[in-house]
Amino acid sequence: MPGTLYLIPNTLGATEALSHVIPEHVQATTASLDYFVAENAKTARAFLKLVGAQHPLCKTLQEIQIAELNVNTPPQALAGLLAPLLAGRDAGLVSEAGVPAVADPGADLVRLAHQHGIPVRPLVGPSSLLLAVMASGLNGQSFAFNGYLPTDAAQRAKRIQELEKRSRAEKQTQLFIETPYRNAAMLEALVAACQPGTLICVATDLSLPSETIRTMTGAKWKSQLAEGKGPDFHKKPTVFLLLGQ
Incomplete structure (x- = not known):
């Protein structure tokens, strides 16, 4: 049974009072995941660090796997990004800012997830x-x-x-x-x-x-x-x- 692809909203630039823009249940879901797809691994880790200050991460930042998906990612690489989900592992898609897949390269990954029967769950956050x-x-x-x-x-x-x-x-x-x-x-x-x-x-x-x-x-x-x-x-x-x- 495949894992679930969670579409995880990021802040629009705020680095304080995370709960003002990211609901608690979204933070908790984010903290429970150990595999993410993001535009930039460095900024994704910075976001996870903010989440971790409120909800302990399931693994250390160094142990959490972050694969990059951006405008330079070739289409043939998308299948590899979904491989962990097809093996049953849940994952989070994180945008640089705001919600994933809207003005964001993650839309292609979401479409491919649907084609493979992978459940997609959009989470609430700022657009x-x-x-x-x-x-x-x-x-x-x-x-x-x-x-x-x-x-x-x-x-x-x-x-x-x-x-x-x-x-x-x-x-x-x-x-x-x-x-x-x-x-x-x-x-x-x-x-x-x-x-x-x-x-x-x-x-x-x-x-x-x-x-x-x-x-x-x-x-x-x-x-x-x-x-x-x-x-x-x-x-x-x-x-x-x-x-x-």
Whole structure:
């Protein structure tokens, strides 16, 4: 009988008061496992260390097995990551931040687990995307996550206008993210490409003490940026949302 693949949420950056963002039963389940698949073994061990401070780990950190799965992992290596589960061993899939398999390479492993009849159990934890939708005031009945937009300025502007058009036609909130050091360029591109009445939300450092969430029209954002009152989001994880009016 195969083991169970637990999808274990990580914090969005908080290193204190773990129980504020990771439920106790999730911590307890995490502490009971000795095999994990993670994007980065070092950061996964740091997370396990936080969990271990509240719930004793079943083994020492040095004895816990952590296999890496990231954008550089070839598809043919996925089967090997599932081998312990097919042998009956439970495992945890851990993301770098937030919930696994959402804007995360773990989705391929989850799909393969289903194909092999391995039980998959998602555990409760923070999702920056859902937190952003909740707090934005934009349409939470219909929304779409678009990942990263093109880095080329012209292609990015074209993509933003496509998303804005779709948003207006379908009354659908559009979400996307950016490499943190390019946040300012992304907001400037949004202001330049969107109609003045389009609602734009910038949600930064969600669930952290430094959290900020601001929703304004494109015209209002343009005015704020002209006055040097842009958000404090340089090198900080940020979710961008728009809703065409």
